[in-house]
Amino acid sequence: MRSIACFKHPFSSRRLGAGAWTALTIVAMLAATPAVAQDPYPNRPITVISPYSAGGDADLAARNFAAAAQRALSQAVVVVNKVGASGVIGSVQALASPPDGYTLLLARTGSQAILPAIMPTTTKYKWDDFEFIGTLEVNPYGCVVNGKSPYRTFGDLVDAMKVKGKAMNFGTAGVLTTNDMGPRQLFRLLKLTDQTPTQIPYKGTGEASMSLVAGQTEFACGSLGSFLALIKSGQLRALMVTNPERMASMPDVPTARELGYAEMEGIVGWSAVYAPPNLAADARARLVAAMKVIADDPLWQAATAQTGSLPYVKSPSETRQFVQKHFQLYRSLGESLNIIDSKAQ
Known part of the structure; x- marks a missing residue:
């Protein structure tokens, strides 16, 4: 061989x-x-989880953010709606995602402040379990009635509540949302105790709005962006806003403070951007920088204004303080109404 x-x-x-x-x-x-x-980072598409259904406030905020973030990051940003359990399902999925910056959460008042405050044992996460990237916007909040309603002013509506109590009804996008908690705060301030109007929960703000237009419900409170087109068309009438100042788009609508209900000012919708905890440092820095670019993006500003929302981009630390303040508001409200999940007591 x-x-x-x-x-x-x-x-x-x-x-x-x-x-x-x-x-x-x-x-x-x-x-x-x-x-x-x-x-x-980023070298591949980013997913933004919107934990609520398509077409609502959260979805619009998510899509406006995605478009602006795509411009700021020069990378595709895709919105995925993961609905269920009042925003918990989508939030949990985002929380469990790899902390590499490729999965973000469009955070909302209900899923990130109200539920952790009122239902801490079933929500499966705490208000501060996430990485705060920044707030995006606030959604002016107020109460509306049908355009043909006999309640011409907020005082008329309040007087009717005091007389009719449970015989009145109001539509919401579900329990433990701002649509639900805003009226609860109002009823508390009015000292209505157990004689409060009856809540009719719907699957979303769209259904709740249409029930009011159809005369199936007598009033609703929520983010005014959801009602804006119907208000402009005259099908709905706004009676009060919780903004500290009157809105330029509705200058004739008085503020809660003007009406003697300053404590209602804390009730407001908002959107923010969250990431899973222990986010990679390079991704965090890039996302925070992108938020500053988005804040000055005229296309994003215009898209946000079209939804009836107000730009409100803040730093991670400011966002944490902002969310904590809202969490504490709803925790205090829940305790006063004795509606905190009993297992958490």
Whole structure:
């Protein structure tokens, strides 16, 4: 049998077989090849989880953010609606995602402040379990009636509540939402105790709005962006806003403070951007920088205004303080109404 040809290494007196020599050659080539740097974040599409149904306030905020973030980050940003359990299902999915910056959450008042405050044992996360990237917007809040309603002023509505009590009804997008908690705060301030109007929960703000237009419910309170088109068309009438100042788009509608209900000012909708905890430092820095760019983006500002919302971009630390304030508001309200999940007592 012929022997396999061997080569003598120039720096060794030993003879090496062809296989060993090939292996050494590969190792040497790898060692001489410069290390390829990992592409900076983001180098692939980003997913934004919207924990509520398409077409609502959260969905519109998520899509406006995604469009602006795509411009700011030069990377595709896709919105995915993960609905269920008043925003908990989508929030839990975002929380459990890898902390690499490729899965974000469109955070909302109900899923990130109200539920952790009122239902802490079933929500499955705390208000501060997430990484705060920044707030996006606030949604002016108020109470509305049908355009043909006999209640011409907020005082008329309040007087009717005091007389009719449970015989009155109001539509909401579900329990433990701002549509639900705003009226609860109002009823508390009016000292209606157990004689409060009856809540009719619907699957979303769209259904709640249409029930009011159809005369199936007598009033509703919520983010005015959901009612704005119907208010402009005259099908609904706004009676009060919780903004500190009157809204330019509805200058004739008085504020809660003007009406003597300053404590209603804390009730307001908002959107923010969250990420899973322990977010990679490079992703965090890039996202926070992108938020500053988005804040000055005229296209995002215009899209936000079209929904009836007000731009409100804040830093991570300011966002944390803002959300904590709202969590504490709803926790206090829940305690006063004795509606905190009993297992958490």
